[in-house]
Amino acid sequence: xxxxxxxxxxxxxxxxxxxxxxxxxxxxxxxxxxxxxxxxxxxxxxxxxxxxxxxxxxxxxxxxxxxxxxxxxxxxxxxxxxxxxxxxxxxxxxxxxxxxxxxxxxxxxxxxxxxxxxxxxxxxxxxxxxxxxxxxxxxxxxxxxxxxxxxxxxxxxxxxxxxxxxxxxxxxxxxxxxxxxxxxxxxxxxxxxxxxxxxxxxxxxxxxxxxxxxxxxxxxxxxxxxxxxxxxxxxxxxxxxxxxxxxxxxxxxxxxxxxxxxxxxxxxxxxxxxxxxxxxxxxxxxxxxxxxxxxxxxxxxxxxxxxxxxxxxxxxxxxxxxxxxxxxxxxxxxxxxxxxxxxxxxxxxxxxxxxxxxxx
Amino acid sequence: xxxxxxxxxxxxxxxxxxxxxxxxxxxxxxxxxxxxxxxxxxxxxxxxxxxxxxxxxxxxxxxxxxxxxxxxxxxxxxxxxxxxxxxxxxxxxxxxxxxxxxxxxxxxxxxxxxxxxxxxxxxxxxxxxxxxxxxxxxxxxxxxxxxxxxxxxxxxxxxxxxxxxxxxxxxxxxxxxxxxxxxxxxxxxxxxxxxxxxxxxxxxxxxxxxxxxxxxxxxxxxxxxxxxxxxxxxxxxxxxxxxxxxxxxxxxxxxxxxxxxxxxxxxxxxxxxxxxxxxxxxxxxxxxxxxxxxxxxxxxxxxxxxxxxxxxxxxxxxxxxxxxxxxxxxxxxxxxxxxxxxxxxxxxxxxxxxxxxxxx
Numbered sequence: 001x002x003x004x005x006x007x008x009x010x011x012x013x014x015x016x017x018x019x020x021x022x023x024x025x026x027x028x029x030x031x032x033x034x035x036x037x038x039x040x041x042x043x044x045x046x047x048x049x050x051x052x053x054x055x056x057x058x059x060x061x062x063x064x065x066x067x068x069x070x071x072x073x074x075x076x077x078x079x080x081x082x083x084x085x086x087x088x089x090x091x092x093x094x095x096x097x098x099x100x101x102x103x104x105x106x107x108x109x110x111x112x113x114x115x116x117x118x119x120x121x122x123x124x125x126x127x128x129x130x131x132x133x134x135x136x137x138x139x140x141x142x143x144x145x146x147x148x149x150x151x152x153x154x155x156x157x158x159x160x161x162x163x164x165x166x167x168x169x170x171x172x173x174x175x176x177x178x179x180x181x182x183x184x185x186x187x188x189x190x191x192x193x194x195x196x197x198x199x200x201x202x203x204x205x206x207x208x209x210x211x212x213x214x215x216x217x218x219x220x221x222x223x224x225x226x227x228x229x230x231x232x233x234x235x236x237x238x239x240x241x242x243x244x245x246x247x248x249x250x251x252x253x254x255x256x257x258x259x260x261x262x263x264x265x266x267x268x269x270x271x272x273x274x275x276x277x278x279x280x281x282x283x284x285x286x287x288x289x290x291x292x293x294x295x296x297x298x299x300x301x302x303x304x305x306x307x308x309x310x311x312x313x314x315x316x317x318x319x320x321x322x323x324x325x326x327x328x329x330x331x332x333x334x335x336x337x338x339x340x341x342x343x344x345x346x347x348x349x350x351x352x353x354x355x356x357x358x359x360x
Numbered sequence: 361x362x363x364x365x366x367x368x369x370x371x372x373x374x375x376x377x378x379x380x381x382x383x384x385x386x387x388x389x390x391x392x393x394x395x396x397x398x399x400x401x402x403x404x405x406x407x408x409x410x411x412x413x414x415x416x417x418x419x420x421x422x423x424x425x426x427x428x429x430x431x432x433x434x435x436x437x438x439x440x441x442x443x444x445x446x447x448x449x450x451x452x453x454x455x456x457x458x459x460x461x462x463x464x465x466x467x468x469x470x471x472x473x474x475x476x477x478x479x480x481x482x483x484x485x486x487x488x489x490x491x492x493x494x495x496x497x498x499x500x501x502x503x504x505x506x507x508x509x510x511x512x513x514x515x516x517x518x519x520x521x522x523x524x525x526x527x528x529x530x531x532x533x534x535x536x537x538x539x540x541x542x543x544x545x546x547x548x549x550x551x552x553x554x555x556x557x558x559x560x561x562x563x564x565x566x567x568x569x570x571x572x573x574x575x576x577x578x579x580x581x582x583x584x585x586x587x588x589x590x591x592x593x594x595x596x597x598x599x600x601x602x603x604x605x606x607x608x609x610x611x612x613x614x615x616x617x618x619x620x621x622x623x624x625x626x627x628x629x630x631x632x633x634x635x636x637x638x639x640x641x642x643x644x645x646x647x648x649x650x651x652x653x654x655x656x657x658x659x660x661x662x663x664x665x666x667x668x669x670x671x672x673x674x675x676x677x678x679x680x681x682x683x684x685x686x687x688x689x690x691x692x693x694x695x696x697x698x699x700x701x702x703x704x705x706x707x708x709x710x711x712x713x714x715x716x717x718x719x720x
Contacts, residue, residue: 126579128578128579128581130581148578148579150575150578150579178575178578180575184572184575185575185579187572187576188572188575188576188578188579189579191566191567191570191572191576192567192576192577192579192580192581192583192584193579193580193581193583193584196563196583196584196587197583198620198623199559199563199587199616199620200583200587201641201642201644201645202616202619202620202623202641203556203559203616204644204645204648204649205619205641205644205645206551206612206615206616206619207551207552207645207648207718208644208645208646208647208648208718209644210551211696212544212547212548212551212696213648213718214695214696214697214698214716214717214718215510215538215540215544215545215548215695215696216547216548216551216552217552217651217698217716217718218488218508218510218538218548218695218698218700218715218716219486219488219508219510219545219548219549219552219553220552220553221488221490221552221553222590223552223553223556223557223560223589223590224552224553224556226586226587226589226590227556227559227560227586227587227590228648229583229586230582230583230586230587231645231648231649232648232649232652235642235643235645235646235649236642238642239638239639239642242627242638243627243635243638246627246628246630247627247628249624249627250623250624250625250627250628251624252566253620253621253623253624253627254620254621254624255566256559256562256563256566256617256620257616257617257618257620257621257624258617259562259565259566260558260559260562260613260614260616260617260620261613261614261617263558263562263610263613264609264610264611264613264614264617265610267602267603267606267607267609267610267613268606268607268610270606275603278599278602278603279599281561281562281565282561282595282596282598282599283595284561284564284565284568284569285561285564285565285567285568285591285595286568286595287568288564288567288568288573288588288591288592289564289591289592289595291577292592335574335575335578336571336572336574336575337574338574338577338578340578355578356574356577356578357574358567358568358573358574358577
C-alpha cells in the first residue's frame with residue numbers, strides 16, 4: 001500500500017462493490033489481487049461461486065454492503081438500476097463510508113444520489129475501462145491496467161472523502177486520475193463520445209436515404225467504415241446515452257452544424273478568400289495532429305508536482321492575484337493542463353504525469 | 361482468358377500503364393501475372409529494373425506507350441500530373457486504343473481528357489484498392505484481390521470501348537465492376553469519403569478549440585479514435601480531394617448540418633413529440649445496420665443475369681413503358697440495385713453478384 005491517506009485507519013481499505021458485471025467484477029478482482037478486502041453483491045447470485053474462489057466476499061442483500069461499514073461502497077450497476085439500489089442503501093449507510101460509482105454520466109448519478117439524501121457522502125468516479133463484452137464471466141483485472149479515472153465533485157464534496165476515493169484508485173487499483181466537476185465531465189463525454197455517436201448515425205442516415213446508397217456503399221473503404229462503426233451499435237443504448245446528456249450534446253451539435261454549413265458556403269463560393277479559409281479550416285486541428293504524432297512516437301511523460309492545498313478550504317493561502325484558488329480550482333486546472341495524477345505524496349500534494357497536453 | 365469480347369483481336373489484351381506507383385505498379389504486375397502483355401512508363405526510371413524482372417516492358421517516353429497501339433492505355437499517375445501526360449499522348453494516340461485511368465474523381469479527369477481532345481476514346485475507371493503506402497516498392501498484385509472497380513461513362517462513351525475496359529478488369533485483373541456515370545461516381549465518393557473527411561476534421565477542430573480539450577482527450581476511447589482517424593491524414597491532400605469535388609461535398613455538408621441542427625433542436629425541446637422524433641432519427645439507419653450484419657455473417661452472394669442491350673443504342677427494344685432504356689440506364693440501374701458484375705457471357709449480357717443491397 002502507498003502513502004497512508006487516512007491515519008485513523010492505517011490498515012488497507014475495505015471496499016464494497018454493488019454489481020458484479022464486467023466493470024464491477026473486474027474492479028472487485030483487481031482490488032482483491034492487490035490486497036484489499038472486497039465485499040460484493042450482485043442482483044443475481046450467478047457469479048458468486050467464481051467470485052468467492054477469487055477471494056471476494058459475497059452477500060445476498062445490497063443493504064449488507066452498507067452494514068459492513070466499508071471505506072468505500074462503489075455502485076457498479078447499470079445506470080437504470082441505481083435509483084432502486086440507492087433506495088435500499090440510504091437507510092443503512094454509515095457516515096464513515098464514502099459512496100462512489102463508475103457511471104458514464106456524472107450529473108444524473110449525483111441527482112439520483114441527492115434524491116435519497118446521500119450526496120454528503122458521495123464522490124463520483126468514472127473509469128476509462130471496458131470492452132465489447134459484459135457480465136462477470138468477461139471480467140478481467142487487467143481491464144484496469146494503466147487506466148485513467150475521472151473523479152468528480154460538486155460544490156459540497158468533502159475533501160476528506162475525495163482523498164478516500166483517490167486512495168482507492170491510485171493505491172488500491174493502481175490507476176491514474178483527473179479530478180473535475182460533474183458538468184465538465186459530462187461536457188467532455190459529450191464531446192468525445194455522445195455527440196460523435198449522433199454524427200456517426202447522421203452519416204449512416206444520409207447514406208441510407210440516398211437513392212444511390214448501394215453505389216456509395218460499394219465504393220466505401222476505411223474512412224467510411226471507421227466513421228460509421230458506432231452507428232452500428234445498439235441504437236437504443238446510444239439514444240439513452242444521448243438523452244442523459246441532452247443539453248451538452250445539443251450545444252455541440254449546433255457547433256458542428258455551424259462548422260459544416262460554413263465549410264459548405266466556402267466550397268460553394270470558391271473564390272480566393274474562401275479557399276484561404278478552407279485552408280484555415282484544415283489547419284485548426286494541427287495541435288491535435290501533433291499531439292497524436294507525439295503519442296504514436298511514445299514520447300516520455302513529464303512528471304510534475306501538483307499543490308492542491310485541500311486543507312485550506314477557502315483557499316486564501318496559495319491564491320493567485322486573480323482570485324481564490326480552492327482545491328477544486330487547482331485540481332480542475334491540473335486536469336485542463338493534461339496532467340494525470342498517479343499518487344499523492346501527502347494530503348495536499350499530488351504527483352502527476354503530463355499525458356495529453358494539447359496546445360492551441 | 362474468359363469470354364472473347366473483341367472477336368477481331370482474339371489474342372490476350374495488350375495493356376499500357378502510365379505511372380508505376382502503388383496502384384499502377386500493382387496493376388501492371390497483376391496483369392502480367394495473368395498473362396497479359398504490359399508496357400509501362402514511369403516519370404522516373406527507378407522501378408524499371410524490378411518491373412522488367414516481373415515481366416513488364418518499360419519505355420522511356422510516355423508517347424511510346426501510345427505508339428505501341430495497346431488495347432488499353434491506363435493513366436495511373438497522380439491527378440495533378442494528368443494534364444501534362446495527356447498533352448504528350450494526344451498527338452500520338454491510335455484510334456484503336458482505349459484511354460482509361462484509375463483516378464479517384466471522374467468528372468475532373470474527363471474534363472482534362474476533353475481538353476486535349478481524347479474524350480472519344482476515353483472510359484473512366486476507379487479501382488477500390490490501395491493502402492497507406494505508395495510507390496512501386498509497395499506494389500502488390502494481391503491489392504486487386506476481389507476488388508471492385510467503378511467504370512464510368514458520359515453521354516458520348518462508346519459501348520464498344522466500354523467492353524474493352526470491362527474485359528481488362530473482369531478477365532485481365534479478375535475483379536468486379538459497377539458501371540455508372542461520372543457524376544454518380546463523384547456524388548457517391550463525396551458521400552463515403554470526401555464529406556466524411558470534412559466531418560472528421562470538424563470534430564478534431566471542435567476538440568482543439570475547446571478550453572477543456574485535454575480533459576476531453578483524456579476521456580476519449582474507441583469512438584473518438586475511429587471518428588477522427590482520417591482527420592490525422594495529410595490535411596493538404598484532404599483539402600485537394602475536397603476541392604476537386606466541391607459542389608458534391610458542399611451539398612452533403614448542408615444535409616449533414618441540417619440533420620445535426622434538427623437533432624439539437626429535438627434534444628433541447630425534450631417533449632414527447634421531440635423524443636419520438638429522436639427515436640426515429642436512430643431508426644433511419646436500420647437498413648444499413650441490417651446490411652452490415654448480413655455482411656458480417658458472410659451471407660452468400662446471390663447471382664443474377666443483367667441484360668444490357670448495348671447493341672441497341674437507342675434502346676427501343678427492351679424499353680419499359682416509362683421510357684427508353686439504353687445500356688447506360690440498364691447498367692446504372694444494376695449498380696443501384698447493389699449488383700457487382702463479375703463477367704460478361706456475351707456482348708449484351710453480364711453476370712453479377714448482389715453484394716451491397718441496402719433496402720430502405
